[in-house]
Amino acid sequence: MPFGLDGTPRKSFLTSKAGLAVISVVAVIAIAAAIIFLPKLMKDDKEESTGKSSPSTSTTTSPRSKSPDPHKPTDDESTPASTVAPSKPTRPALTGTFKEYQGDGPQTIDIQKPQGSRPVLLYFEVNPASNYGLFLFEAEDAGGSETERFGGMVKDEKATGTFPLDAFANGKQTSKIKVTAPGPWMIRVYPISSIPTISQGATIAGNSYETFLYRGGEASATFKYVGNTSKGRITGTLWPTDGSSKANSFIKEQKAAVEKDVTIPAKTSESLILIDTTGGNWSLEIP
Structure with a gap:
């Protein structure tokens, strides 16, 4: 591979x-x-409840508009109403030995890669501090140069996902990760061989980034997505693992909700697929 x-x-x-x-x-x-x-x-409010009015030079009054609660999401942040119903996050079980790191809030950690300079699979969990918040993972090499960056929004429920580090042709080697999170988080560093594998007849679902191997040829599939804001974004990208061709996106939407038939553009027997989203539930069904 x-x-x-x-x-x-x-x-x-x-x-x-x-x-x-x-x-x-x-x-x-x-x-x-x-x-x-x-x-x-x-x-x-206190003056109204006691029946006292504040001094005024005018005898006319107008209805007082209610100030928005700064602790509640605005219309742009609230979950959109939709009939789309993706499956709850589910993936094939991850196997292999791993190193686990835990924290709460912003922190920079040094990581150990299980197979030296080989790529790794990063599994992560991020808990919201209260209702919702942003999280960000910034991977760096030993000199402090960025090797990768990804993140999104966690809202109501824990965000979980996977991401490949050092799997792309940039020659960089990750040695530390800068975590920005609204609450408790956990990272596990697996060997790259731990990437889950699916084929036709499978459904995989998540609520954040997810990476997996698809074994099979070109196939029709159904993709569903409900973002956790009214301006969600979802992208699905495929790379042949033999390097025979460049990346090819099979879905790229910036909507609150998506339900559409897509084509998995596999040209070889094995492809790496990465689902990239700002947050929200999604599912990919390959019948």
Whole structure:
């Protein structure tokens, strides 16, 4: 199973430095608004409950609009209503020895790769601190240069997934991972041979990134996705493991919900598939 595959996974705006900066600015504005307006609203509510009115130079009143709760998702952050119903996260059991690392919140860890310079399969779990939050994994080499970056949003339920490190033709070797997470997290580093394998007749599902081997030729499949925000994003990419051709996407959508028939564009007997999402439940059924 040779590696050094052509083309690294496309980084989303969410996990880019610019995207994280925008999200941070929005969060700061929301907190500032809450600090400024919340005390005033509490004062107004207290005065209304005691029957006292504040001094006013006008005898006319207008309905006071309710300030949004800064602790609740906005319309853009709430889960969209949909009839699409992906399966709950399920994957073939991971096998092989692994190194496990745990933490809570931001932390940088040194990792041990089980087979020296060989690629590894990263399994991760991220728990939301309260309702929802962003998580990010930044893999680095010994010199501190970035080798890979991926992340998304965790909301309501634990996000779990897998990701291949050092499997692409960039010549880099990961030795540490910088974790940004809203709550408790766990990482397991498996040998690359632990990647799950599926074939026709299988259904695989998840709620974050997922990587697996597909053994079989070109096939029809059904893909379902419900994002955990109203602006979800989902991408499915395939690489022949023999390096005979470049990456080929079989689904690429930026919608709240997706249900569509797709074609798995396999041209060889074995392909690596990576599902890349900002977050939400998805399933791929290959009948």
